[in-house]
Every structure is written in structure tokens, then in C-alpha cells.
Amino acid sequence: MSQSVGINFKKSSIDALVAGFLALILFGPIVGVLLDGYGFSAEFGRVAWMVAIVVVGRFVMSCFFQTEKGVAMAFRYANNDEGATVLSPNHKSKMVWIIPLVILVGLLVPFVASKYVLTVVILGLIYVLLGLGLNIVVGLAGLLDLGFVGFYAIGAYGLALGYENLGLGFWSMLPIAALLAAFAGAILGFPVLRMHGDYLAIVTLGFGEIIRLILTNWASFTHGPNGVSAPLPTLFGLEFKRRSKDGETFHEFFNLPYDSAYKYMFIYLILFAVVWAVLFIKHRLVKMPIGRAWEALREDEVACRSLGLNHVLVKLSAFMLGASTGGLAGVFFATYQGFVNPSSFTFFESALILAIVVLGGMGSTLGVVIAAFCLTVLPEMLREFAEYRVLMFGILMVVMMIWKPRGIVRVTRTGFAARKGAVK
């Protein structure tokens, strides 16, 4: 520990003791009492460990923040709740180097990673899509949507039911599901988008639940809670099953032994391409008139109307584009699971997607990608702590909102070089 003059050890010790006491109150009942049938046993050791970690951690932190470096750091963090920064006109993004690297690594993943890792990454990418979709609605247009999972469900069930009833495969359902979800977004949006803030949030919350209840209760069409199976994608008609009724299978065509990892590799590659396409479109949209209109609407709706922007249509376009991205994610989810049932589309999913957007930073594409991976891949890595997952999740949210209320990545705005003015 640094022994610089300014450290007040008495203050640090008091801080540590207070933190330890709070930790005792918090962890005591949760960790210290182990239910055993009708009785319980007290586990003092575990509590003592946790409290000790908290006390030592708080002491070290308190000392650190009294050193020069710590003060500087605290100052830096205290100032970061200010808004976006405008880049200079000749700013060169480092992304030019990072993106090709990420694409290269991403293309290598399916060939080196194990099947389990691959499935986790696929799930991560699906949540990236969902996050990007909701980011348009919440981050850019500022419409709080708590029923986003409804569009996800429409995409997933679209694939499953489209295959069962109409014989449509993955490739035809991919665009159709996006359109279906956009259409659902329009139907929901048109009557309710005249509402603001909290009212809109409640209506969308209701919408998400209605979709889930329809899927559960319309048993003759959706098979209710039993769920429906969904088809796998095909590569120019080659199927990824072990054996095919009609048509050829992938491993027979290429004379390979059957491996169930092939289908995940293939899904991963398509999903990877779709995510990049969506990222590109999103990147263009924010620079286009429609993206500017969304952000303007988030900032001030009255001013938007006074400038001739039809606020209902602007909101509707955000809702539809966001919903169609959610629909795409749903199709991938269904084909990846091979099976969908209503329990995948609960309110908790909506909350998770919203958390991705808020944690990542409203309106920030990079932040959403990082947050989506964190919130889907971390729980998989921490399988041993599965029971504490929601607790961890809550703590993470609280900590993030205190330290970085504007999300992981701060929003930057494009700068424009000055030019000669002219009116035409």
C-alpha cells in the first residue's frame, strides 16, 4: 500500500467497518442460513469470508481514493455523466482496423471453437440483433418499449408455424418474418404512438404479454405450451440432419462423417453475416435523415412537429424497423433451438434486452454489442453460480447505473467540416 502523506487511515477504517457491517446484514441471511429440510444450519464460515473480502476491499479502495492517482480517477469518473461528445470533422475512427480483425476472428470461431462455445456465441449474436433492434426504438427514438419480446416471438413462431402449415423453409421465412414483425409493429404502433413515455411503456408491456398468452392458449394453431419444432437452414437444398427423407444431406454430399456441429457452424456463419448487415444498416441509418429525425424526436417532440416532421410516422418507422430486427433474431433463435415454446418469450426476456440497451449506452451501437455479449456469455461462464444469476444481474445494473449512467460506451456525434454556405 502506498504510504503517501495524505491518507487518513482512521477514515478508511471507519469506511471499511461500515461496509463490513452492511455486508453482514446483506449476506448474513442469504449465505449464512442453509435450509435443511424443516430445520436449518448456520454457515458462519462463508459469511465471514464474504464480509472479510468486503472489509479489506473497502479499506484498500478508501486508501486508494485518497492518493493522488485515486483523486484524479474519481474526478474523471465524476464528470462523465455529461452528454455526447462531437467528434472533430477530420476524425479517423479506429474501427477501420478493428472491424476487419473482428470479422477475421469471427470467421475462424466456428472452425476452432467447441460445439458448446459455438452455441453460446450464437446466443450472444442473437441478443446482439435484439439489442440493435431495441436500440433503434429506445436508444434513438426514445420510445420505452417493454414488449419487445413480442416481435421476437413473432419471428420465432413465424418460422416454426410457417414450416408446419405452409412448408416454408428458413430462407423464405427470414425476410417474411422480418416483414411480419414490422407489420405487427405497425399495427401496435399506429394507435398507441400518440402516447408518451410511461403510457406507451405500459401499452407495449401489455402487447408483449398478449402475444405470449395467445401463443400459450391458442392450442389448435400454436400447440400451446407444448411448442412447435422449427426447421434447420439448408445450404442450396442440402440438409444438416443425420438422414433426409427427400433430398440430400450435407455430410453425405461431401462424404464427411455426420457431426451435429455442422449445423451450428452453418447457423453461426449466416447469423454472423446478418449481424454485420444489420450493423452496417444501423450505421447508415443514424447518419440519414430518418435517423436524425428519430433522435430529434427523442430530444423534443413539440419542436419536431414545428419543423414539419410527422411525429407519428417517424415513431412508426422506428417501431417497424426495430420490430423487424427483432423478428430476424426470432427466426435465428427458432432454428438454433430447433423448437419454440411460449416460455422463451416472457417479460424477463424483454427486461434483459432493455438492460442490454441501457447498459450498452442508449443509441451506441458498439456499447450494445459489448453489453449483449456480456449479459449472455457471462451467465454461461458462471454456470456454477446459476442460482445467483439474477442477483448478480441486479448488482451489475445498480453498479453500472451509479458509475456509468450513460452506458459503457459514450455516444459520439459526427462533426461536419465547415463549407461555403449557399441557398438554392
Added chain:
Amino acid sequence: MSQENILKVENLVMHFGGIKALNDVTFDIKRGSVSALIGPNGAGKTTVFNCLTGFYKATGGKIVLSAAGKETSIIKVLGEPFQVSDFFSPIAFFGRLKYKMFGGSHLVNRAGLSRTFQNIRLFKEMSVVENLLVAQHMRVNRSLISGILNTKAYQKSEEEALERVFYWLGVVDLVDSANRLAGELSYGQQRRLEIARAMCTNPEIVCLDEPAAGLNPSETEALTKMIRVLRDEHNTTVLLIEHDMGMVMDISDYIVVLDHGEVIAKGGPDDIKNNPKVIAAYLGAEEDEEVTL
């Protein structure tokens, strides 16, 4: 007649529940003039503005805007209630239905009238340039496909929009602040940016709600010059609400005085200065009454 007057307000009535905010307000605004709407606090000036710009739906009366080569009834584009006769004439029915579903104050702006606000309403988290780009939404290439593919036509349209942005930034003297956030600007700069933003929608008449409020004398003088530029170089009609009498008398060609929701006087600055009713309204005494202390 319609060519001479850009805006005709006839018997405008606005009630909020039992409160009669406006009672039979009638005035015309001449094309190419600078007109002012004045009156004591609570006289209904901002209510008139909100009716003109479509933010309130007037209870009764007529507002006709003749701009962009056509006459627009501002009350109609906000969406009127259905009448019995509509159910016999499909054309009238669908016309009304269209405005009921898609109508609103944005149509007033598209008809050629733009406004600023008494309490500044900029897009604070967007840059100054972006504020002015949003205002040109109806003039740029909004096609999704050409925007995503970044076609030549799209780039050209964006470049023209940026040129207009920098032209207006030059007029309001904000070129140096082009890449700052609108919320970071000083109060006077924000006022000027809001006027530039209103002008970027290419209006024929611009309504300024207390543009000089909170400005110091030299800033007010600069504003006066700017309003003259709007009128002389861009043929824009200006209608303003203002409490700074020096400025109002200086730039206005025509003044409408409101008190208690009624027009008590209209005419040139000199008529208004000496009008006993106006003096009474501002100083709070009737001519024939003795003021006792």
C-alpha cells in the same frame, strides 16, 4: 386580396373549459412585412401563436395561410370533428378522415409557416449542424434505399443541405460553434440557432415568440438586424411577440395589440404609440377614471 395578405385571422375564438382565452380576434398580416403582436402579460399573445402554428385547435373562427401558391385553412389540417353532411359525401368524409389520422401541426409548417418557442426548444444532445439538418427533413432525399447505399443523388442532396446549414449559420453568426452540442451554447446563441432552424424549413412566414427575451441590448440590436435580413433578402414575412417596446417600434411595420383576448388596436407604430386604449391597457387606467392613490 389573398396575394397581399399572407395570413388572415377571422373571429378567432379559443376557450379552455370555461376560460375564454381569445375572444373574436381578427387581423391580417401583409406579405413581406414585419408585424408584432403585443399586449400585457396574459393578454393571449402566445395563445394566438399556438393557434396560428397549429399547436392549439381553435374553438372557432378561421385562419387562412396563403403561402406556397395555395391557401391552407389551419384549423382544417389539424383534423375537424365529423359533420352529419360528411356521411353523405364520401369525398368530404375521406378528406376529414385523412386529416384526422395524419393531420397535425407539422402540416402547418409544410404549408409555409415556421415558429420559434418562448422557452427555447432545441435538440440539446445533437450538434448545431444536426439541429439545422433535422429542420431540412422535408427537403432532403429521404429514401431509405439510396441512403443505405449512399448513392450519388443522396450525397448531392446531403451536400446541398449542409451548404444551406452553413449559409444560415453564417447569417446567425454561429459558424465557429458548428460542431458543438446545441445544449452547450450560451442563451443568446441558442436563441439565434432556433431562428436559423426555423428558417431552414424554408418558410414564407416565420413566427418568433419573444426572440429578444433574455438578450442584452447589443444582442437585441444584432437580432433586429437579423430580422431585417430575413425580410429583405429572403422575402420572409415576420410575425413576432415581444415585450421590448424599443425593438418593436423600431422594426415593425404593423402592430396588433391584444388585451384580455381581444384586439384593442392595430396599425403602424406611430398610431399605436399614441393610442389611448393601448396606454390604458399597459398602464392599467381608463381615460375617464381618476387614479386615486
